[in-house]
Amino acid sequence: VIRPGLQRWAPVLAGAAVLLAAGPAAAAPSPLAPALRALPAEIDAYFRKHRFPGMSAGVVQGDRLVFTRHLGVTRRGGRAPTDATLWRIASVTKTFTTTLLALERDAGRLRLDDPVQASLPRGTIFPSDPRGAPAITFRHLATHTSGLPLSAANFGLRHLSGAATFIEHDLLEGLGYTRLERPVGTAYQYSNLGVALLGWGLFVILVAAP
Secondary structure: OOOOOOOHHHHOOOEEOOOOOOOOOOOHHHHHHHHHHHHHHHHHHHHHOOOOEEEEEEEEOOEEEEEEEEEEEEOOOOOOOOOOOOOOOOHHHHHHHHHHHHHHHHOOOOOOOOOOHHOOOOOOOOOOOOOOOOOOEEEHHOOOOOOOOOOOOOHHHHOOOOOOOOOOHHHHHHHOOOOOOOOOOOOOOOOOOHHHHHHHHHHHHHHOOO
16 A cells, blocks of 8 residues: 555555565666665654654565665664565565465366365365355455454464464454354455464365466
8 A cells, every 4th residue: 555645656656565574676777767866855754743663665666676675673673675575475475375376277287276275285264154045155255245353363463563473274264253243245245364374274275286
């Protein structure tokens, strides 16, 4: 999402990525130069306005990092971020997951309307709708129309804080006592649980692929 104040640079920022582990920024090609010269002031103002503890911005053109800007610290009392800083990118991973779904569909290893339960371990209990809703498919999970809640019933603050891990066993176990919040396929309902389930179903398919 391009925030207010940075919208006029949307064509440039559309190629921006949260920095994971990049090398030194290369010289910017001339078509981007005017926009890149203006970006530091825009980013600095946005950083001050929202009082972030730390922030990194980058612009990637093709496969080259052509701009970086680092501000603040990585955590309270921590160091200043650099090109090598590893940030927690949270829901950016949803883009990776749905891109993999499209690749697997194009490779013929699944159809978007296949029931995802068929790709999970035998005996996995799925939330059911007493009204006879259709099976949850890959398409439902990718488009947040599965009816699943935001998180699994057994997911809590201890997982968000990093005090406890939440692995595939927890994910599949939690499905057994997670209730649908909407009938399958009827409405948009943002769900971290749904995308986690999508990722696990894709992993099983990939492992089984020749």
